[in-house]
Amino acid sequence: MKASISTLGILHPPLARPGRARRFGVLPGFGLSMGFTVFYLSLIVLIPLSTLFFKSATLDWETFWTAVTAPRVLASYRLTFGAALLAALVNLVAGLAVAWTLVRYEFPGKKIVDALVDLPFALPTAVAGIALTALYASNGWMGRWLEPLGIKVAYTPLGVVVALIFIGLPFVVRTVQPVLEDAERELEEAAASLGASRLQTFLKVLLPTILPALLTGFALAFARAVGEYGSVVFIAGNMPMVSEITPLLIITKLEQYDYAGAASIALVMLLLSFVLLLFINLLQWWQARRGLGKNL
Amino acid sequence: MAGLLGRTLGVAVLAMAAAVSPVAAQQKQTLLNVSYDPTRELYKDLDKAFAAEYKKKAGVDLTIRQSHGGSGAQARSVIDGLDADVVTLALAYDIDALHARGNLLPADWQKRLPQNSSPYTSTIVFLVRKGNPKGIKDWGDLIKPGVSVITPNPKTSGGARWNYLAAWAYALKQPGGSEAKAREFIAELFKHVPVLDSGARGATTTFVERGQGDVLLAWENEALLSLKELGPDKFDIVAPSLSILCEPPVAVVDKNVDKKGTRQAAQAYLEYLYTKDAQEIIARNYYRPRNPEVAAKYASAFPKVNLITIDDVFGGWQKAQKTHFEDGGTFDQLYQPGKR
Numbered sequence: 080m081k082a083s084i085s086t087l088g089i090l091h092p093p094l095a096r097p098g099r100a101r102r103f104g105v106l107p108g109f110g111l112s113m114g115f116t117v118f119y120l121s122l123i124v125l126i127p128l129s130t131l132f133f134k135s136a137t138l139d140w141e142t143f144w145t146a147v148t149a150p151r152v153l154a155s156y157r158l159t160f161g162a163a164l165l166a167a168l169v170n171l172v173a174g175l176a177v178a179w180t181l182v183r184y185e186f187p188g189k190k191i192v193d194a195l196v197d198l199p200f201a202l203p204t205a206v207a208g209i210a211l212t213a214l215y216a217s218n219g220w221m222g223r224w225l226e227p228l229g230i231k232v233a234y235t236p237l238g239v240v241v242a243l244i245f246i247g248l249p250f251v252v253r254t255v256q257p258v259l260e261d262a263e264r265e266l267e268e269a270a271a272s273l274g275a276s277r278l279q280t281f282l283k284v285l286l287p288t289i290l291p292a293l294l295t296g297f298a299l300a301f302a303r304a305v306g307e308y309g310s311v312v313f314i315a316g317n318m319p320m321v322s323e324i325t326p327l328l329i330i331t332k333l334e335q336y337d338y339a340g341a342a343s344i345a346l347v348m349l350l351l352s353f354v355l356l357l358f359i360n361l362l363q364w365w366q367a368r369r370g371l372g373k374n375l
Numbered sequence: 376m377a378g379l380l381g382r383t384l385g386v387a388v389l390a391m392a393a394a395v396s397p398v399a400a401q402q403k404q405t406l407l408n409v410s411y412d413p414t415r416e417l418y419k420d421l422d423k424a425f426a427a428e429y430k431k432k433a434g435v436d437l438t439i440r441q442s443h444g445g446s447g448a449q450a451r452s453v454i455d456g457l458d459a460d461v462v463t464l465a466l467a468y469d470i471d472a473l474h475a476r477g478n479l480l481p482a483d484w485q486k487r488l489p490q491n492s493s494p495y496t497s498t499i500v501f502l503v504r505k506g507n508p509k510g511i512k513d514w515g516d517l518i519k520p521g522v523s524v525i526t527p528n529p530k531t532s533g534g535a536r537w538n539y540l541a542a543w544a545y546a547l548k549q550p551g552g553s554e555a556k557a558r559e560f561i562a563e564l565f566k567h568v569p570v571l572d573s574g575a576r577g578a579t580t581t582f583v584e585r586g587q588g589d590v591l592l593a594w595e596n597e598a599l600l601s602l603k604e605l606g607p608d609k610f611d612i613v614a615p616s617l618s619i620l621c622e623p624p625v626a627v628v629d630k631n632v633d634k635k636g637t638r639q640a641a642q643a644y645l646e647y648l649y650t651k652d653a654q655e656i657i658a659r660n661y662y663r664p665r666n667p668e669v670a671a672k673y674a675s676a677f678p679k680v681n682l683i684t685i686d687d688v689f690g691g692w693q694k695a696q697k698t699h700f701e702d703g704g705t706f707d708q709l710y711q712p713g714k715r
Contacts, residue, residue, distance in 0.1 A: 149702075151710065209580075218586035233585070234570045313577070316570040317528060319710035327573065331530045334447040335701060336472055 131349065134342030146340045147347045155325040158236055160351065162324075163304035166243030170300045171293060173244075174251025181252070182259040196252050199245055204309030211242055212314045234316030239324065242310040247300030254296035255289055262288045291363050298359040305352050404640050405438045409459035411446040411533060411623070412576050413597050417660040418463070424656060425647045429640065437640060445574050446533035453479065453628065460632050460641040463625040465533030467491070468692035470626050479630045493622035494648035495662035498680055499541040501613040502582065502591040502598045509589045513615045514545040517590060518563040525588035526568055527578040529699070529706050534575035536700060538592040541619040543699070544688045548617055558705060565709050583610075594621065595677065599661035614678035619685065 135143060146152070181193055199207065215222045215232035222233060232238045262285065270280040308326040315322040325348055332341035410418060422439040429437045442449065442457070446465035453459045454477040464470055473479045485492045503511050509522050517524050527535040539561070546552055546560035570587055572578040575597060582591035583601060590613075593601075598612050625645050632638040647653050654664040658673040689695040699705045 151707070212585060216585035216587065234587070312573050317573060318569075318571055319707075327531075330573070331528070332702075333451065334445075334531050336451070336476055337702070340702070 128349065131342045131346045134339055135346050137339045138343060143343050146343045151319050151323065152325070152328055152344060154320045155323050155328050156347075156351070158239065158322065159305055159325040159348070160355075162236060162239045162243055163301050163307075166240050166247050166304050167297050167301035169240075169244050170247045170251045171297045174248055174296060174300075175255055175289075175293060177248070178252045178255040178259055182256060196249050198249075199247075200249050204246060204307065205313065207245055208242060208310030208313030211238070211245060211310065215241065215314065233314055234318075234322065236315075236322050238314040238316070239311050239322060242314050243304040243307060246307055246310060247304050250299035250303060251293070251296035254292045254299065258289050258292040287366075290366055294359055294363045294366070298356055298363075301359075302352060302356060305348065402434070403436045403438070404637055405440060406460045406637060406640055406644060407440045407442065407458060408461050408463055408644075409442045409449050409453055409457060410463040411449060411465040412443055412574060413534075413594060413600070414463060414623075415441070415443050416600070417596075417657065417662060420656045420660060421648065421653055424652060425644055428647065428652075429643060433640075433643070435640065439644070445531065447531070453477070458631045458635065459628050460635065460637050461625060461627055461645055463623065465621075465623050466536065466692055467622070467624050468696050469533065470624055471693065473626075473628065477630075479628050480626055481629065484626045485624060487627075488625065488645060489649060490665050491622050492624040492626055494625060494645075494653070494665055495623070495657045496665070497595045497621045497623070497662055498618045498682055499538050499592055499615075499621065500595045500598050500618065500678065500680070501615060502593050502601060503589065503611050503613050505609050505611060507611055507613065511590050511613055514542055514560075514564075514617070515549075517542075518560065518567060522567055522590065523569055523588040524564065524567045524590050524592065525570060525572075525578050525582040526592040527575055528571040528573055531573045532575050532578075534594055534597075535578075535592075536695075537594070537619055537621050539699065539706065540685060540689060540695060541615075541617075542592075544619055544683050545615065545617050547688065548683070561705065562709050595663070596661040599676075612678065614680045616681060618680045618682055619688075620682040622684075 138146070177196065181189065181196075212233050213219050215225070215238060217223065217226045217231075217233070219233070225232060230237075232241055266284050267280050270284045271277075275283065306326065308324070308330070311324050312327055315324060315327075317323050317327055325344060329341045329344050329348075332338075332344065408418060408422070418439075418441050422441065426437045426439060429435055442452075442459070444452075446469045450462070450464060450469035450472050453462060453473055462470055462473065467485055470480075470484060474482050474484065488494070501511060503509070509519070510516065511522065516522065526538045529535040529539045542564055543557045543561055546557035547554070549556070570578075570581050572581055575594060578591060579593060579597060579601060581587045583605060591598075595612075602610055602612060625648065627638065627641045627645060629638075632641045648657070649665065651666055651669060654666040654669040658664045658669055658676065661676070663677055664670050664673065685692060685695060689698075697704070
């Protein structure tokens with residue numbers, strides 16, 4: 080009984096019964112669990128975030144608009160969201176490769192490699208930033224080889240991307256890994272025996288299975304990167320218009336006791352992130368439906 | 376029997392002491408000193424010495440807790456409710472904020488202790504690589520081609536604001552100097568800055584550990600400390616012809632001490648900073664002492680620099696902050712697109 084409940088819980092409703100309206104009566108405890116969810120989300124997410132609205136609301140529209148659209152602020156949005164997207168894209172590909180290796184192959188030291196993936200989760204971000212800067216500065220282990228080639232990493236926007244790749248990697252690996260483990264290898268073998276090329280097998284058989292997980296990993300890595308402050312400030316160089324991230328501008332505003340201005344920029348960041356995450360979720364939903372339509 | 380007598384006597388003495396000094400009734404007290412970043416080592420020494428003295432004088436076991444961080448961030452914590460008994464910050468502007476935004480102390484706080492409530496001072500000097508390969512002698516050399524300068528972001532670092540104002544004052548005081556000339560000099564100077572760290576310690580790390588830049592604009596106490604800790608064989612200190620007198624002020628946070636009943640200890644603590652003993656400790660930690668006697672004794676430890684004050688040249692912190700560091704101020708104008 081217990082097992083069947085948890086299995087039901089894991090299945091996404093649209094996956095389980097496409098096109099059929101979900102009736103609430105099947106599982107008991109909806110009112111209680113929904114109540115708890117709303118209460119908990121309000122306490123932990125909505126109430127703290129709503130203070131942003133109240134703080135920004137102390138500004139009139141014009142001041143608010145000037146604060147959030149100053150050229151320096153606009154440049155920082157471009158860097159923050161651009162670098163976060165780029166880093167999440169890199170992690171999408173690299174994370175899949177790492178997850179694939181960990182799931183499909185046996186090799187000595189696999190457990191250790193597996194544990195290494197989580198390190199960026201555990202490391203204080205400031206430590207990560209300082210370590211990366213030490214590596215990529217012109218006198219660092221990597222920097223001293225890259226600089227003669229004309230590649231500057233530390234104190235440039237590229238450094239921001241490097242830091243964001245570092246902190247985002249575990250998100251993709253950890254979301255894709257379990258799905259890949261559950262994917263039936265027989266399906267791929269069947270595809271191959273039916274004459275599908277390797278690329279076809281990957282694109283038509285494997286990818287649809289893991290795409291939702293990949294998108295989730297991508298979204299998580301992206302969201303984490305947008306909000307990242309600790310590691311980036313050390314490696315970015317923080318030059319206005321060039322390598323200044325939005326969270327740093329927020330700190331700058333706070334430093335002037337401009338709480339409302341800081342909240343305004345934070346609010347814009349939040350809304351942008353929300354729209355992007357919503358878009359990714361929609362993409363995932365659309366993909367899941369499309370995949371089902373084809374298979375059924 | 377003897378034990379009992381001793382105990383009775385002891386109680387009697389205690390009761391008398393309690394009657395004489397109201398403080399002695401509460402034998403234990405804790406002070407929280409909220410300070411800025413580079414004073415970590417300084418206050419470790421001062422707290423130890425003062426706690427010993429206060430025990431002798433007032434019979435109170437005093438524990439002094441320290442909190443360090445960026446000056447502005449520390450002030451914000453106190454405004455938001457961190458129960459600091461005293462604040463010892465990098466600039467008067469940040470303590471002004473305690474009055475303006477939290478009404479935690481009166482507006483005239485800086486008049487309550489001698490010498491602008493600053494028991495020690497410092498200034499801004501240059502830290503250069505050993506042998507001074509770029510031949511940097513004065514502010515003017517910083518804008519020579521090929522020289523790269525490390526200084527933190529004045530918007531986020533108190534120390535960086537002192538750097539900025541010192542450079543501005545230098546340009547202003549040159550023959551034919553004017554507001555426009557100063558603006559030009561600063562604009563040129565910041566074109567030579569490749570990295571803007573968010574705090575003074577960060578900038579020191581960038582210069583010292585990462586090997587970035589030819590010269591670091593630094594607090595004199597930080598520069599002397601780096602020299603001592605990293606070995607004099609790696610860096611030299613260059614004193615420019617003119618610099619700014621940095622007065623990191625201290626203040627009792629009235630609202631908090633009245634609530635906690637620690638005013639007496641807090642006041643004694645800050646007054647202690649002006650005593651000869653404390654001034655010695657201050658000098659040994661590379662801050663410039665105020666006491667003339669101690670200053671004379673340690674004169675050789677500090678380079679001779681012609682010092683201007685923020686009140687003389689900039690009309691005080693409130694004005695300087697508004698003109699230079701607020702959004703849209705002279706610093707922001709440097710980085711406006713199309714104007715570089």
